[in-house]
Each structure stands twice: as structure tokens, then as C-alpha cells.
Amino acid sequence: MEVTVRRFPTESQPLTNIAPVKRGMSWVSWALLRAMRSISKLEMARQLEFIHFARWQRVRWRDLPHLGPAQPREHFKNDFFLFATNYNGDWDQYIDSFARVPRIERGMWWLWRFSRGYPGPLPIRTFKDWIRYHTYAERFYYSAYPRSTVRNIAAALAVKHELDRFVDESFPTETTAEFKARYLRMVRQLAPCLGSAPGVRPTTAPRTSPEEPPTPAGAVTVGRTPAPTRARLLGPRWSTAPLVGPVLGRLAGQGHNSQSYLTAMSPIEVKPAHAVTDAIIDFIDELNRGRGFESFAKCPMLHMARILIIDDLRPALGVAGAGSLKSNYLLFIADVDGSVDDFLDALYTADPELVDRLWGSCLGYPSDRGSPVFLRRYIERCRLRTHLPFAAFPRETAREVRGALELHANLLEWIAWVPMQKKKMTDAQLKSAWEDWVNRFVLGGAEHR
């Protein structure tokens, strides 16, 4: 069985891999993940600079939710190892780099060595076959910043950081010469981050005249440190470890966020029935046609989400007959700021019908839906524990990332525009045009906040 790697219309692409763990090795695999979590900063993943979020989870078969007498208990001879990630660029390049780079190869070998049938990263053909075999197709994938890569975000955050500092350092009696020196210093600092940025919104139309300064297309707050997010952490969690060797050496000291990782596996119906599953699949198609993106976008704390239908868990490659699920499952995976509960509340408030149509017909879904709390309780019962999470930017909220991306795109237009005016613009004009631009940007932001 082979899964066709589907391309979603986003810069990042998801990969969800569930492989059986060797019998008797489940606890070793769990201990390894726990150990890696405390000793490793996963610097290797960071250096690759094309993974937004990743997670490794040991899933015991008895952890699979059992939500009532109508649902037969699952029973497997193996536990499972779940690896959910996303990447920018090309699937083959991503997998190639696992095998090509010795340090990553060693990491992968440790992570998967307790998986049954894991052939090792070389030969890469069998490694790719193994990954494909244990990969499950995502039916829906959402990103809060669909046009951006990890490197785009790193550049945008660096730009925001510099601009914050620039605005903070301005003072009323600053002369035009002082201003210009400071401005040029900032531009020099930002020089490596100025490749065209996709921003968050559709790109604005090119200007018609080079004399006309670029108009800000969006609005974010600059020059103010956002208040720390008060995260209520319940259930499985990961408190952000301090960044050692921050990405591109530019991100130290930013953000105060904590992220949570949700993996919920909800039983849909007992096999061989398939009607409810089919209905959910139809609804997911509807989500793909636009509705899902609108609703999820209303949850400002959501970074990325994916939905899969799991109707069986594949046994080890070459092992017949083992590991058949008794029910079909809906696997929902999300990376959120703050607590999962806050996200669920926001999702239910944004689109209760979506929640009902996605989970409403699943086994064990509560009939009493008087308050949004029911959703928290239900998802908590379906939840699987994340043992080893990775985030490229663990301290930044989705809102901050989006804001930085928008700021980056706008500032680029400005910085590209100024040298074109070099011959015509005095220092005083530069200062005044800058102030005008910043004011419009910040004031524009006020309207949106």
C-alpha cells in the first residue's frame, strides 16, 4: 500500500507517519522520547530550517480512546510511534536530508530504531518505501501563514525585532542627520532579510509611479512589547525551553508564548459501518473548498491543523494480518498558542456547526451541548499525549508571526522605494516620509485591533 504524497496549496506540507513499535520496546521508546525532550534542543531540526512543527508520540494501544460500551476495545500486539511534521519544499529533499546528514541520520536512527521493520536511513530507497508505507494521507491541512516558509518567518521576526528597536530608540529632538544614520544602520542590519516576502494577504499591486511611496497593505503594532500570553496549560503540555543558539542568531529575547500540541483520535463508528465516515469525508471536502480555512482563521491562537481519517493501522511492512482497528477514527492534530481549551472554545464560538459536523456523529460525542465546556471534555477523552515536540519558533504566537510577516512585506516595499528616491529626497524629506509611513502603519493597526 502506498500513499500518494498530496500537495496542499500552502508553502508547508504535512507528513503524518504511524509505525508499530517492536513488542517489548514500547517503554524504551517512551523513555527515549522523554530523555530526548530533556536533553536535546533538536538543534538539527532547527538547522534544517524547513520544519515548522514536529512531534513524536508513543501511542499505546490501550491509550486509544474507548468512549462507551458501543465501542469495542481495540487490542494490538504492538504499540505505535506517531511522527507528525511539516516541511517546506520538496518531500524527497526532506527525506533525503534525513539520510544525507550524518547527525540527522543518527537522530532518526535513534527515534525509529524501536519501530518494527525500520530499515534504517540507508539505502534511501527502502527508507522512503518504509516512510511511504507508514504515512497516512491528510485530508485537510490548515496553516495560519500559508504563504510562508520557516525562513520567511525567521526573516520577518528579525525585521520586526529591528523595527521595534528602531521605533523605541527614536526621540523627539532627533535631528534629520541622526535619524538618517540610525535608519541606514537599521537597513544594514536587515540587509540579509530583504528577499521578497509573501506576507499574509495577497500581494498588493505594483505601484504605478516610483515617486509614490508604498502604501501599507496591512497593520501591526510596532515598538511595543506585547503583553505575555497567560497560558492555562492543562493536560499534555510542553513548556518552552530557552532557545540555545537562536535561529539565524537573531531571535533571542522575543515573545513570551507557550505552545500546546493537540492530537485527538476520535472513534467515528464501529467497522464495517462506513456511512458516518463517508459523511465526515464529504464534510472535510467542504472544508477544503474554503469553509475550513475561514473558520480556523477565526481562531487566532491556531498555527497549524490537519485532519486525517484512520480506518486501519498498518502492521509492519511485510507482516500480514496484524493490527486491524475495530473502529474508524478521526485524527485531528493542531499546534496552538496557550491552552488547547482556549482553542476549542474559540473554534466552537467561531463555527459550532463545523464542530458538530466533524465530531457530532462520532462515538461518545456528548448529547448535552449546553456550554462549550462539553467540547473540551470530549476532546480531552480522545487526546493522545505528545512526548517530544518541536517548534521552529516556540516563543512566537501565531498572531505575532502573522503580524511580523505583514510588517516584513510592507517594510520591504518601503526600503526598496527609498534608494530609488536617492537623488530627489533630502534627509528631512526622508525623515518626514518615514514618520508618515510609520504613523499610517501604526494607526492602521489601531483600527484592526
Next chain:
Amino acid sequence: MSDSAVEHFDIQAMLRGFGTTWPWAVFLYGTFAAGNPKVNREFLRDVATALGRGTPTCVSELDERGADPDFHNPFNVAFTYPGLSKLGIAPDVRGSFAPEFVQGMRVRAATNSDLGRSAPECWEPWWRDGTVDFWIGVYARSSDEQLGQRETLEDQLQSHGLRAAGWDMPTVCFSDDTEVWIDDPERQPGPQKALEHFGFEDGIGNPPVKGLAPAGPAGTGAGGKRDKAGQWQPIAAGEFLYGHLDEIGEIPPGPPPGIAANGTYMVLRKLSQDVDTFRAYLLEWAEHHETSADALAEKLVGRQRNGQPLVADPPLGDRNDFVYAGDDQGKICPLGSHVRRANPRDTLNFGTLLVDRHRILRRGIPYGTLVPREKKQADVNKMADANDGGDPYPGQGLLFIALNIDIRRQFEFIQSQWVNQGNDLNQGSDRDPIVGGHRPGHLVHNRIVLVTDAEQGVAVCPDIPAFVETRGGDYFFLPGVRAYQSILEGHLSRG
């Protein structure tokens, strides 16, 4: 390093490259007879005989006899997927070729950013309509020889009732008589340099291949991959030839050895170059940035006009013996420049490990006449028209040829991830300033940000027009010599 594993007598000479010893060529793009593989195979046999040769020229023949004045008409042959069908190759064998090759370059247009004016609908008719079944490239030492070769090929086509879908008559352009600098005469490349039409020496950055070629002038393997000790090593033959170990120590999967051994895929793209626009743009933006147009051109390309790298003055005279360490921000050689994108060397993390699997052998040859600095393309092309009196003059451009074993992992990867996307090199969504195409969902206008030591810190060159456009091309299979003979003898055909 041993050369014995790679059988030079079985590999078509394109793998070595005909170089500047054979500066003229005839490219015949032909259509086979449908449903008559026998006639098609006879035609190929008779073409070889008419050219005074038995089989396509192999590497060892070119190496040993290339300098012999009595050695004439070296030629190579490659087939598209429909071409293999019309030669009667059994469906099971055909079906084992890579899907990208089976689809052909027209179908892969979006991947390669062949969009807008570079889209297949705008290509030359034979590429647009997909009527090309085979390519025969015959190389010559003089233009007279070249014309004679074309006559021979035309006669053979006629006598077998076949037709040419199209022709190209490419020629290496030498720097000798033509001034190609824009505003700085110091930048004129030296004499006897093989130039492309923007006035840069071309074909320098090819990787040395293990077992195929001497590894750099001083045996350094420069331009290949870096080992753990930071030394250059040649790239494994399996990246360019079927039947050999590749960079990861595997034999790449592919068709059965009977047809695949020592063969490879040949990407042929006809790229037109807009020399007038290129020069005008550089003049305009050089003035803005208070530099010379030639200096700016070298920044966009990433090498000097004479082929020297910007980052170093390499010892041993090997212009491939350099890395980008120490120029992380691209202040000397911009991160977004053409050569740094096409082969980032050690720019990405982990040495060259993330680059080694994405290398190609380039064997292109220009077409058209160099445009002297004070002339416009139209002036040159009118003159050429008057002299030729034959085919309409083709303009200026390059017949880009890339050889690789996995089109998707090598040529298409470079094209889609490095040339038409800036992410891996921290260039956002900016594209290659020289050969970048359009990319769906992104700005039509391209730009490059040059990081400088000047007070301003950056020099932005915005709204870069398309200097290069695709006029056609396809994916070909270039078989090994023995496999070619098997094809002609019908061993790989049904019945």
C-alpha cells in the same frame, strides 16, 4: 580514483562534452514514421553510415581521436518517449522509464515555471505540438562542415520518407572580435573565451564525475562535493549514468540494464536571450546605484565576465576551486545571483551535503551571433539575414542541455527550488535575476537585493524583466552505445 568502472567506450560523448574544439553543430529534431519501427531503425543506421561513422560517438573515441584532423562528424543521438515507442521498444521496457521523461517537458511546464511567454503554447511549433521523436546532434570544426552535415541529414530523411520537425544550427561564440562589455572596457573577457550572449564565459561550473573525467586541472575535483576534511571530491557517476553507484551509494532504480546501462536523461531547452533589454536594464540600475553596468551584471550572474568567481581568486587556475564560506550574507557574491542559486556549494547548512544530490552536467551550446556592445539585436540579426538568405535568423540564445539520472531530483529541483524560488538561499520568493521565470501565486516582477558594504547597506534592483524565455525543448533519453545498438537491432522490441 579508478576510471575502470566507467566504460568510456559505451558512453555517448555528450557526457564528456564536445567543447570548443567542435564549435559548430547541427541539431536535427526529427519525427519517426508511425507504426513502422523497421524504417526508423534503418534510418538511424544509414545516418551513421552517411556520416562516416558506425555508432554514436563515445567518450573514448572523442578522447582518443578528437584531435585527429581525419576524424569528422562526431554525433550523438537521443530519444523522447514517443520516439522510443516508434522504435518498437516493448511496452514493458518503455513503462520502466521515469514518469517525468514519459510526460515530457510540456507537461512539466508548471514545475519548470514555463509560464507566460515561456509557456508551451508559445514554443516553436515542433516543441509546442510534441512532434519531436529524436534528436541527432552532429558536431563540426567549421561552418562549411556544418552545412555539409545538414545536407547529409536532409538527404537521409528524404530517402527514408521521414521529416525534420525542426532544426537548430548552434555555434560557440568566441570573444575575439566582439566587444561585449557595456560601460567598462576592463571587463571584456580575454581572447578565445566561449561566451554566452550576455557576454559571460559559460560552461565552467560543471562537476567532475568520478571515473569519467580528470578531476579538475590539478586533480582537486574542484566544483564537486566537499568531504568531511573539506577536500573536493568528484560526484559519483550514478548521478549521471544508469548502472553506477550514486551519491548515496545506491544504484538508481530505472529501466532494465539492456536499455539503460550507461544511458542518461538529457534535458534540452531552447532559451532565447534578450540582450538589448539586459543591457538597458543594467545601464538604468547601475546609474541608480552609482556603479558600472558591467559590475552590476557580474553581481547578478555571480561570476566575472571571464569566468573568475567573485568570492575568490582561486589558486591553480581552477575557477571551480572556491566555496562561499566567509560570504554568508552575499556581500561579495550575492546569495540570489545566478551561479550561487544553480550550485549553492556550501551556502546551505551541512557543507555540500544538501547540494550533492542536485547536480547536473551542462552541455549547452549557444545559437545566434554575438551582439557587439554598440549594436542592437535587430541590427545583427538583419545582417545575418542578408548573408544567409536561408532560414529566418534565430535571434540570440542558448540550447541548454543538462544531463542527469533523475530529472525530478536534479534538473527540476534546481529549476523549481533554487532558480524560481528564493527560500533555500534566504531570498524570500525572489527568483533568479538572469533565468528566473514566472511562478504562480507570486509577484510577476522579480527583484534582487544586493547586500553591500556601502553606507546604504543594500542595493535593490526591482522589476527585473524576463531576460531569458523558453522557446521549446523536451526530455530525451541518451542511451549507452551498446544499448543503442540493441535498439537498432530490434532486441528490445516485441516480436
